[in-house]
Amino acid sequence: MLHFRFAFSLVSTKTKDLVTSLGIKTSNIDIRVSGLLCVSVISGENYLYLTFYDESKYVNELSPVDITLPVTPSFEYQGRIMQALTSFNFSDWMNYIRTIFCFTKPLNIRFYRGCEKYEIELLKDTIGNVNDLFVSRQLTDIVSRRLLKQFNTPKTLILCKNPFEEACQTQQIFIQNCEVLEFGDVYTLDDMLLVNGEKVYFYHPTTHKQFNQFVKHWIRGSNPRLQHMSLSIDKTDVVSGAMYLNGIRCMEMSEDAKTEIRQKHKLSVNVDMIQIRRKDGTSAVIGIKKSDNIIYFHFIVLH
Template identity: 50%
Template structure:
């Protein structure tokens, strides 16, 4: 017989010290033992900053918070729902969870999942999902704060534009997009995975200067076929202002953009922004960053 450790016989202040040195998964397992252990774990006041739910083609739905993982049979969502509520209680988690849909997740009924999970913070829709299933996911989980859509599941361009016009905090889109799509974006942070043409980017910046995309804080994308060596850019006809090296350095540090050069532009209403570009490679990464103050 393995030796046991008489944890609950220790003074409570000593128990708390022991618990503070346990991993999150161990704490959760301990909390299931009894009401006393549950209350002890709750008393630690540990806050789970993220709860993620992964839905794929396996026999189980994965639920994790940091390094704590569970699996629940899809035949019944009652244990899943109960455990999600339990984690919220034990680890003081009040925010909506992150939900990721992966390959072969059609075995799970999307409407029932939405009823069980409720609203989500982050929604990730894999490119491997069928168009029909992707549309079903987007229909039911239609209010995420952060949306990662890896493929356009709609034949009608108006349908994907209905997604773009929603007020997301962050949206990443990994399929083809038009200038009209860019102008309809109503999110604060935008990431387009595929490159835009020089003309497309030039027209977008000019529209932004005239007042489009008022919610936008940052947009990241690449621009095709820029020849920096010969001085070719996508900023023709756009008034750009030089910036001090100190101002550039602060923006690089704040936004995690090493090795980027940048210029300042300004909207007609006076709102300043910078366009930062990493000039390495055929399709350099480009970032439009709206500033809350005018850099020196």
């Protein structure tokens, strides 16, 4: 159990070395920055949840949190809240956790309301590059822009709200070399065509016309790195019939082929599909699922 091994490692240098020598492999280390600063160490179905700099313990809650100060994290073990007896600053704690759990990959980090109490630049210096970056809708545009400036090379970017006013600034998000981009605000056709990632998930509905134009551009050669795009259309935007496929040559698919793609991409059995082909011969499928008010699309490139 991660909780026991972490607590045991704190007893002495010998126990720390023993825990390290076990070679415990962790799949992820996630950091959540809000009013609290929390670190989750995840190994399969096991996890260790550590809380640092609990703002409820500060006399002046408006004062910034200094992560260079020593702190003793708390964690739950067998239904009780335990307090580590050893005191390090946050940077030393992160190095300690990485060492005993043999973790060398970039971390995942999520920012929520309350993160303003921490110095973003100092967090970046401590954590380094991150694998996944999540920026909550709760944050002000100024704070979101600071986060995007500091943590500017994530593999996965989850941006719930667009913090930029200028289109050229917004488009910098889409041309980033992310593997995965999740975007929760309004976007344009130009934004879609600038996407340089492999997977993109749009959570704000688009129009049938915009989706139709995107598919036609893809057929002509746009978005060469794209592997999977997920988006939706409000049914009130569709006057009649499948206008989103107007002027696009579609090919029928066998039920076996549809089933294979559903299983591979973990799609619902209710997702129907048609196949299209771009000019260079690359094939893609458009998966379609209709609900009462929304039509959901999965645009999947085949290899």
